[in-house]
Amino acid sequence: MQEAETWRELLATIISDSKEKQRITEALNITPITLTRWINGESAPRPQNLRHLITILPLHREKLVKLLQEEQSVGDLSQIIPEESERDIPAEFYARIFTARASTTENLRFWSTCNLILQQAIGQLDPNRLGICLWVVRCMPQSGPHNKVRSLRESVGLGTPPWVGNLEQQAMFLGAESLAGNVITLCRPGIIQNLDEEHNLMPAQRVENEKSAAIFPILYAGRIAGVFLVSSAQYSYFVSQARTSLVQKYADLLALAFEPEDFYAPEQIALHVMPSHEEQKQYFSQFRQLIADTMITEAHRNRPANNVQADWKVWQRLEEELLQYASHKKTR
Known part of the structure; x- marks a missing residue:
């Protein structure tokens, strides 16, 4: 095959694959006719469309x-060609995290540290606002007859469109059926470039708009507290080594949000299968009311609980109910 001599020829070669053509038109929100006109030189893409085109074709x-x-x-390329994602987290941001961690009260330390890190990460990992979803997923405390970590909970989350900014109201459980669970069990990263094609290669309970994902374990001294889960609305978003390296660095930084007792040795973990997100929604529909009821109940027992403590109690209660639901469903 003759090598393309212009970007238009290269684009023509790329869209000779009908699936790729559809993906590009959907990602750029343009018609196939517009794409054809670009290739034929009848019109030129706007700078923002050309910038987006480069971003969604990482292999090319x-x-x-x-x-x-x-x-x-083409004109001024400095306004068109996107910069590579920053390869490193700024040194001054590390200093900011250390300061915040030292000055935040214990009850708020985990949430505030995670939120600060995710806000920084979302700007570096999705500078062009193509659609990204970040979650800090943590291990639930050991429980059950064998006193093991049996599930994971989505804890702190941020997103860019098509996801909402604050994802915490959508938090659910993950288990052995999820890619996050697979990463926890094997204690090594998991990356899927195309969830439509690779969903059978490893466990992956996907969410709406998710096309690719990268998940890295949050580690300390050979123990694991959870994972940093990054989902993209673009296929092949994690082809770039610089980008996956940055995800790894943020996973390492997130370890500072956890206390030493939040990390578990591999032998302390035995994940169970959790129900799908759709099945879990009915259990979470009264979540805020359950927290309020828990605080009232604990106060009547002369064991006052703050909002963070009540939140944990409700999560543990729901975990048990969902594990039982999944077990009964399996035996039907």
Whole structure:
């Protein structure tokens, strides 16, 4: 096959695959006719569309950028070609985390540290606002007849459209059926570039709009507290080594949000299968009311509980109910 000599020829080759053509038109929110006009030179993409095109074609990025640089009619490339994601977390941000961690009260330390880190991460991992979802997923405390970690809970989450900004109201349990559970069990990262094609290769309970995902364990001294889960609305978003390296660095930084007792040795973990998100929703529909009721009940027992303590008690109660539901469903 003859090598493309212009970016338009390269684009024509790429969209000869009908699935790829559909993916590009959907990602750019344009019609197939517009794409054809670009290729034929009948019209030129706007700078933001060209920038987006480069971003959604990571496998062709280097060649596409080179051909664009050779075409003088494109204009000022500094406004078009996206910068690579920052390879490192800024040094001053580490100092900010240490200061915040030292000055925040114990009850708020986990949430405030995670939230601060996710806000920084979302700007670096999705600078072009293509759609990303970040979750800190933590191990539930040991429980059950064998005193093991039996599930994970989505704890602190942020997103960019098509996801909402604050994801915490959508938090659910994850278990052995999930990619996060697989990462916890094997204690090694899991990356899926195309959830439509790779969903049978490893466990993955996907959510709406999720096209690719990268999950890294949160570790301390050979023990694990949870995972940093990054989902993208784009396929192949984690092809770039720089991007996956950055996800790894944020997972390492998130370890500072946890206390030493929050980390578990591999032999303390035995994840169970949890019900689907749709099945869990009915259990979480009265979540806020359950917290209020728990605080009232504990106060009547002369064991006052603050909001954080009541939150944990409700999560533990729901975990037990959902584990029983999943067990009964399995035996039907």
